[in-house]
Amino acid sequence: MQPADLWQQWEQLMHVESLQDALLLPIARVIAAGVLSALLLLLLIVRPQTQAATNTPKQREQRGYTRAEVAQHTAEDDLWLIIRHKTTGKLQVYDVTTYVEHHPGGDAIFSNAGADCTVGFRGPQHPPTVEDLVEEYCIGWVEDA
Ligand code: HEM
Incomplete structure (x- = not known):
């Protein structure tokens, strides 16, 4: 994918009216996957510490x-x-x-x-x-x- 395509998709993303429309754009799916992975990683890091602190x-x-x-x-x-x-x-x-x-x-x-x-x-x-x-x-x- 060329940078110009990316920019075009970004522009489109900024003007979509619903989440469903946004998810039709590959760039939105990449961003969503990134955010979900980051959240999952955060959960994996934070959870063991919470357990250690409460399991006294x-x-x-x-x-x-x-x-x-x-x-x-x-x-x-x-x-x-x-x-x-x-x-x-x-x-x-x-x-x-x-x-x-x-x-x-x-x-x-x-x-x-x-x-x-x-x-x-x-x-x-x-x-x-x-x-x-x-x-x-x-x-x-x-x-x-
Ligand atoms: C042989 C037993 C212990 C010794 C000799 C000891 C020694 C110390 C020392 C020297 C500090 C000062 C650290 C500093 O300000 O640079 C400290 C701080 C602290 N210790 Fe202990 N400790 C012992 C056991 C424990 C235990 C069993 C706990 C809790 C389960 C505990 C909780 C704390 C806490 C919360 C602080 C920070 C105090 C503050 O708010 O300034 N200590 N301890």
Whole structure:
């Protein structure tokens, strides 16, 4: 197709009266296919992130864990922490694996990985809202506290 043809089709497209007429023009079909592909691509990129953000461990059944069991989870793709709950004083277990890559404090989240990190967690770097955020990752409590 020559640039002149393209221009002619573009001019025609600008003067069509209905969507059906527009879709008779090849240029309109190319534009429509492009827009649909872009939307599909956007959906594929955005959806997994939304799922990661909403599929937090809180939805799992809560249970008790031994400290030894928690200590098995110290890797970037499998990170558990113990934090003493601010109001109940109970030692809780948190699976923060899906949060690690979003942590604004980077690798600091690994200090005391698989163990009690209450002191580090309650440092001045964390605003009070972090207390609510972390509860989304609670999977239970320490049974041999
Ligand atoms: C051992 C445990 C942790 C340590 C030592 C730690 C350390 C830090 C540090 C040093 C920062 C400051 C980053 C900066 O301003 O440059 C930070 C920020 C932050 N951390 Fe953690 N973190 C820990 C666990 C967590 C957990 C479990 C969560 C939530 C699930 C969390 C949520 C946040 C948030 C939301 C901020 C940003 C605070 C703001 O608004 O400025 N952290 N953390």
